Amino acid sequence: MAARTISATQTLEEFRTEFNALSETDFGDIATLDSGISATSVIGAVNELYTSISGSLGFDITDGSNTQTVSNTQTITFASTANQVTATVSATDTVTFSLPNDVTIPGNFNANGTGTHSLGTIQVAGNTITSSDSDTITVDDSLTVNGTLTVDTISSSGTLSFGNSNLETGGYIYTSSTAGIAWEGSTSDNFETALTVVDPTADRVITLPDETGTVVTTGSSGVVTGTMIASDTIAEANMADDAIGQDQLKNVVTLQILNSTGTVVKTIYGAGA
Numbered sequence: 001m002a003a004r005t006i007s008a009t010q011t012l013e014e015f016r017t018e019f020n021a022l023s024e025t026d027f028g029d030i031a032t033l034d035s036g037i038s039a040t041s042v043i044g045a046v047n048e049l050y051t052s053i054s055g056s057l058g059f060d061i062t063d064g065s066n067t068q069t070v071s072n073t074q075t076i077t078f079a080s081t082a083n084q085v086t087a088t089v090s091a092t093d094t095v096t097f098s099l100p101n102d103v104t105i106p107g108n109f110n111a112n113g114t115g116t117h118s119l120g121t122i123q124v125a126g127n128t129i130t131s132s133d134s135d136t137i138t139v140d141d142s143l144t145v146n147g148t149l150t151v152d153t154i155s156s157s158g159t160l161s162f163g164n165s166n167l168e169t170g171g172y173i174y175t176s177s178t179a180g181i182a183w184e185g186s187t188s189d190n191f192e193t194a195l196t197v198v199d200p201t202a203d204r205v206i207t208l209p210d211e212t213g214t215v216v217t218t219g220s221s222g223v224v225t226g227t228m229i230a231s232d233t234i235a236e237a238n239m240a241d242d243a244i245g246q247d248q249l250k251n252v253v254t255l256q257i258l259n260s261t262g263t264v265v266k267t268i269y270g271a272g273a
């Protein structure tokens with residue numbers, strides 16, 4: 001807008017000419033004024049313009065539950081949460097959200113994808129857990145399985161407890177040469193029954209018969225009965241020299257002593273003879 005002045009020596013006609021030029025050229029034609037502007041003065045129009053601009057500079061931000069209005073005099077702050085998310089503001093007009101190196105998830109973590117999920121060298125794909133750098137996955141703490149546990153090999157340096165569940169295997173259960181299988185019994189104390197073996201020098205097989213009974217050991221006493229011994233199975237070599245006394249001979253008519261060739265060398269007649 002050009003500056004225009006009227007000197008004291010100019011006529012009224014000159015003033016009229018200057019004024020008309022000022023209105024048409026510098027201020028513009030009032031006929032082209034937008035109908036949305038209601039002000040009738042320059043000051044009023046400026047005030048109306050300011051109100052419109054300042055109102056349009058405000059906007060709302062929301063997280064879906066909470067809403068906050070940000071005016072043209074306020075600043076939006078993108079706050080980060082330690083070990084959860086990092087917000088970085090950069091040029092031009094960019095906000096970048098990223099996860100830190102060490103991520104803490106205070107609630108539940110759900111990975112709904114159908115592909116392979118990696119946690120370091122551990123991969124989870126569907127219902128299969130594998131390791132990318134080892135054939136063994138180590139669990140340092142107790143492992144509780146409420147359902148069925150199917151594995152090819154179980155290796156434990158601690159206690160492998162199955163609670164009240166059954167352990168079913170289609171193969172062998174291996175223990176080290178110094179270990180074995182121990183039973184606590186019905187009382188939880190410092191006494192257990194352990195089953196161990198002498199270090200084998202070849203493959204050995206001990207078969208438990210298909211029957212109900214009590215296992216007889218070298219520490220057993222008074223548990224072997226006559227029904228456990230088959231007829232004609234006690235050889236002479238198994239008898240001690242004084243193993244047969246009068247109680248054993250009281251119903252015997254004769255007793256023959258044979259030599260190694262089967263020849264009778266002595267005949268003893270018992271009480272019934």
